[in-house]
Amino acid sequence: MSDLKTHSCEACSSDAPKATGEEKQQLHKDVPDWEILDIDGEEQLHRIYKLKNFVKALEFTNRIGDLAEEEDHHPVIVLEYGKVAVSWWSHKIKGLHKNDFILAARTDAAFNNMQ
């Protein structure tokens, strides 16, 4: 059982180190439903969630918004009827930081709490 969602995020500046290959491999085990995608040379964590309808998808979007504001770290969210797609990455370092895995874990927890 992962406790990554309980970890603290660190301040992420443009000179913060990206997660290394080994770190990513380890962190990915805690958020196995997320894909690591390479978008124009920047790695991103990506997951699509299915929800019952538009209202539920919007409610989930708001919960993700709360997580994002708490950490001042913001994803891209694609919201449509019954579906929410989320991408987390660290714009400043053009790739993945441990924070992105923590936020992905918290997004999973928010989704699980809605079920």
Place this chain on the structure above:
Amino acid sequence: MSDLKTHSCEACSSDAPKATGEEKQQLHKDVPDWEILDIDGEEQLHRIYKLKNFVKALEFTNRIGDLAEEEDHHPVIVLEYGKVAVSWWSHKIKGLHKNDFILAARTDAAFNNMQ
């Protein structure tokens, strides 16, 4: 000054007629900031709005959600920090119905009300 936002939406079934070329041209004049994009053979209305930050973008997303639920017609919304991209089209007819232009006009009005 457009009053398209005050028009009523019609029930849209899979045998509803798509807007004709001439109708689209006319309706488009009322929502000139929207692009008509061809996505995999289906026309969609598309507009990107700039907002001050994530909270404002999320607030606008919720207002669009209210419009969508009122008419039981749902867009795709891409939400990110300071930016909301909206696509309206009629899935059932795989293209544009007058309703989409009405909802685009209402989305513009919701945005203008936030300024």
